[in-house]
Amino acid sequence: xxxxxxxxxxxxxxxxxxxxxxxxxxxxxxxxxxxxxxxxxxxxxxxxxxxxxxxxxxxxxxxxxxxxxxxxxxxxxxxxxxxxxxxxxxxxxxxxxxxxxxxxxxxxxxxxxxxxxxxxxxxxxxxxxxxxxxxxxxxxxxxxxxxxxxxxxxxxxxxxxxxxxxxxxxxxxxxxxxxxxxxxxxxxxxxxxxxxxxxxxxxxxxxxxxxxxxxxxxxxxxxxxxxxxxxxxxxxxxxxxxxxxxxxxxxxxxxxxxxxxxxxxxxxxxxxxxxxxxxxxxxxxxxxxxxxxxxxxxxxxxxxxxxxxxxxxxxxxxxxxxxxxxxxxxxxxxxxxxxxxxxxxxxxxxxxxxxxxxxxxxxxxxxxxxxxxxxxxxxxxxxxxxxxxxxxxxxxxxxxxxxxxxxxxxxxxxxxxxxxxxxxxxxxxxxxxxxxxxxxxxxxxxxxxxxxxxxxxxxxxxxxxxxxxxxxxxxxxxxxxxxxxxxxxxxxxxxxxxxxxxxxxxxxxxxxxxxxxxxxxxxxxxxxxxxxxxxxxxxxxxxxxxxxxxxxxxxxxxxxxxxxxxxxxxxxxxxxxxxxxxxxxxxxxxxxxxxxxxxxxxxxxxxxxxxxxxxxxxxxxxxxxxxxxxxxxxxxx
Ligand code: C2E
Ligand code: MG
Ligand code: MG
Numbered sequence: 001x002x003x004x005x006x007x008x009x010x011x012x013x014x015x016x017x018x019x020x021x022x023x024x025x026x027x028x029x030x031x032x033x034x035x036x037x038x039x040x041x042x043x044x045x046x047x048x049x050x051x052x053x054x055x056x057x058x059x060x061x062x063x064x065x066x067x068x069x070x071x072x073x074x075x076x077x078x079x080x081x082x083x084x085x086x087x088x089x090x091x092x093x094x095x096x097x098x099x100x101x102x103x104x105x106x107x108x109x110x111x112x113x114x115x116x117x118x119x120x121x122x123x124x125x126x127x128x129x130x131x132x133x134x135x136x137x138x139x140x141x142x143x144x145x146x147x148x149x150x151x152x153x154x155x156x157x158x159x160x161x162x163x164x165x166x167x168x169x170x171x172x173x174x175x176x177x178x179x180x181x182x183x184x185x186x187x188x189x190x191x192x193x194x195x196x197x198x199x200x201x202x203x204x205x206x207x208x209x210x211x212x213x214x215x216x217x218x219x220x221x222x223x224x225x226x227x228x229x230x231x232x233x234x235x236x237x238x239x240x241x242x243x244x245x246x247x248x249x250x251x252x253x254x255x256x257x258x259x260x261x262x263x264x265x266x267x268x269x270x271x272x273x274x275x276x277x278x279x280x281x282x283x284x285x286x287x288x289x290x291x292x293x294x295x296x297x298x299x300x301x302x303x304x305x306x307x308x309x310x311x312x313x314x315x316x317x318x319x320x321x322x323x324x325x326x327x328x329x330x331x332x333x334x335x336x337x338x339x340x341x342x343x344x345x346x347x348x349x350x351x352x353x354x355x356x357x358x359x360x361x362x363x364x365x366x367x368x369x370x371x372x373x374x375x376x377x378x379x380x381x382x383x384x385x386x387x388x389x390x391x392x393x394x395x396x397x398x399x400x401x402x403x404x405x406x407x408x409x410x411x412x413x414x415x416x417x418x419x420x421x422x423x424x425x426x427x428x429x430x431x432x433x434x435x436x437x438x439x440x441x442x443x444x445x446x447x448x449x450x451x452x453x454x455x456x457x458x459x460x461x462x463x464x465x466x467x468x469x470x471x472x473x474x475x476x477x478x479x480x481x482x483x484x485x486x487x488x489x490x491x492x493x494x495x496x497x498x499x500x501x502x503x504x505x506x507x508x509x510x511x512x513x514x515x516x517x518x519x520x521x522x523x524x525x526x527x528x529x530x531x532x533x534x535x536x537x538x539x540x541x542x543x544x545x546x547x548x549x550x551x552x553x554x555x556x557x558x559x560x561x562x563x564x565x566x567x568x569x570x571x572x573x574x575x576x577x578x579x580x581x582x583x584x585x586x587x588x589x590x591x592x593x594x595x596x597x598x599x600x601x602x603x604x605x606x607x608x609x610x611x612x613x614x615x616x617x618x619x620x621x622x623x624x625x626x627x628x629x630x631x632x633x634x635x636x637x
Pocket of ligand 1: 431558610
């Protein structure tokens with residue numbers, strides 16, 4: 001502790017001594033000038049021994065002051081500075097003593113007082129000040145001894161007063177300088193402290209900004225950062241540069257999550273991000289914008305062909321096997337891209353790339369699709385429908401039509417399929433093939449399904465002699481526990497007998513998340529609802545799932561009847577019907593448009609038929625009328 005305070009005192013003294021350097025240097029300069037002039041004056045006014053004595057001491061003082069002036073300018077130690085100053089002071093006193101020796105005058109004794117004062121002002125340290133003041137006073141007393149005792153006492157008092165004043169001047173001057181320095185140091189410290197804190201705060205805020213712009217799992221820039229890059233891309237595009245927006249979606253990532261668990265899924269995403277990072281060098285900025293969705297802004301000024309090649313090589317890289325926790329995983333990706341135009345709003349650009357991505361998915365995945373002029377019209381229609389769907393009030397805008405299913409042997413309507421019709425107030429009538437697909441893509445289908453379902457239940461109430469109604473479920477419905485819960489809640493409220501509601505599902509619906517879809521299907525089947533497999537034959541050639549799923553009816557797709565002239569058609573239908581019979585499942589042929597179709601249905605042994613032969617899908621009123629007067633099927637074949 002003591003050591004510490006001594007150290008700090010020492011550094012304080014050193015700092016003050018340094019502050020004195022310019023004063024001391026000035027003092028030496030004045031001394032050199034003074035003694036230079038004095039030497040010349042001596043040569044001018046004196047002669048003989050007086051000249052020899054005074055000129056030599058003054059010239060020595062002149063040269064010494066010059067050397068001292070020069071040395072102070074260098075990097076010298078405090079002790080050396082003290083020695084220099086004392087030497088010059090000693091020479092000053094020697095000059096006065098020599099002058100007194102040549103010509104004594106009592107008046108000249110005042111020089112010693114003046115010298116003590118000057119030495120007090122120009123001293124490096126207190127120690128040096130004391131020595132120099134001491135030298136001046138010794139000089140004074142050495143002359144005072146020439147007088148009588150009383151005069152000596154008087155000179156003693158004067159000398160003492162001069163000493164006190166000089167020491168006081170030296171002390172207070174040094175103190176004032178010390179305080180000024182301390183203030184400045186404090187201010188410097190405060191500034192340095194503030195600057196350090198400011199730098200820390202800036203660093204922290206930059207770190208936070210980067211964090212808020214990056215995805216915590218993969219470390220890639222996130223959606224927010226992506227929008228910033230998109231804006232940058234648009235600015236570049238405005239300068240006529242070619243910039244591309246590339247959307248990448250992994251194919252079948254959900255299955256990885258379901259089969260291997262979410263932790264593996266996360267690891268896979270990290271590895272995918274690594275591959276993306278290494279593919280996207282300086283011109284391409286990749287971000288993660290969703291679960292398994294990534295976007296790249298490609299500034300490469302590339303033509304269509306080269307951007308397509310670049311994307312294809314990216315897909316090749318992504319498709320290579322991943323080794324994650326000792327498991328080999330394979331996954332592919334689909335890419336949709338569009339050229340960035342500075343005039344398009346962000347949403348339009350996203351829609352274009354999304355549309356291209358959708359095409360890539362639909363046309364077999366693991367491929368690149370560029371949004372082109374020919375897509376524009378379709379895309380515009382797609383987005384118009386999507387917009388109208390988002391704003392739609394389905395309970396008001398959706399209507400049901402009904403299509404009967406005839407039992408061939410019993411010659412009666414055994415079931416009625418409900419088909420949705422949408423009349424949008426903003427864009428008019430849209431066919432279900434179109435709006436159902438877009439509703440599925442946008443996740444709005446659940447609302448449509450519920451609306452259709454409520455209407456179907458209400459229609460059932462309107463039939464005098466209720467006939468089972470079949471309702472179409474889409475893949476999203478079957479994979480959503482919530483939608484199935486909602487449907488069951490609706491049924492519970494209505495008290496409709498379960499055998500009056502049949503659900504139609506498609507093979508593809510079973511493929512997305514087989515586990516969940518099967519569980520939901522079983523829930524419905526266990527409640528007593530019949531389950532029909534719609535569009536049968538268009539999906540997969542492997543029918544093994546038919547044995548495990550609770551299917552009651554196969555609806556053979558109408559596309560089989562498109563090639564009626566081909567003898568194979570009848571044979572295929574025959575075997576499909578045979579298979580249904582083996583599985584003890586009801587078999588219906590869809591798309592019966594003519595008597596010929598009807599004949600074929602009978603020949604292949606289908607139990608029921610559905611199609612335009614019995615008219616277009618009917619309104620609820622028409623349906624009621626038909627039920628009262630069923631058409632007679634011709635007894636052909
Ligand atoms: P789907 O479930 O296979 O329905 C049968 C479709 O075939 C209906 O077309 C019907 O009008 C049409 N059709 C019936 N008989 C014939 C025929 O003899 N010849 C021809 N060429 N076509 C015939 P629609 O009403 O346009 O529905 C198309 C598809 O839209 C439906 O196919 C179904 O997948 C879907 N859909 C319709 N309503 C709904 C619904 O409420 N929910 C869901 N999820 N999908 C629905
Ligand atoms: Mg159907
Ligand atoms: Mg069908």
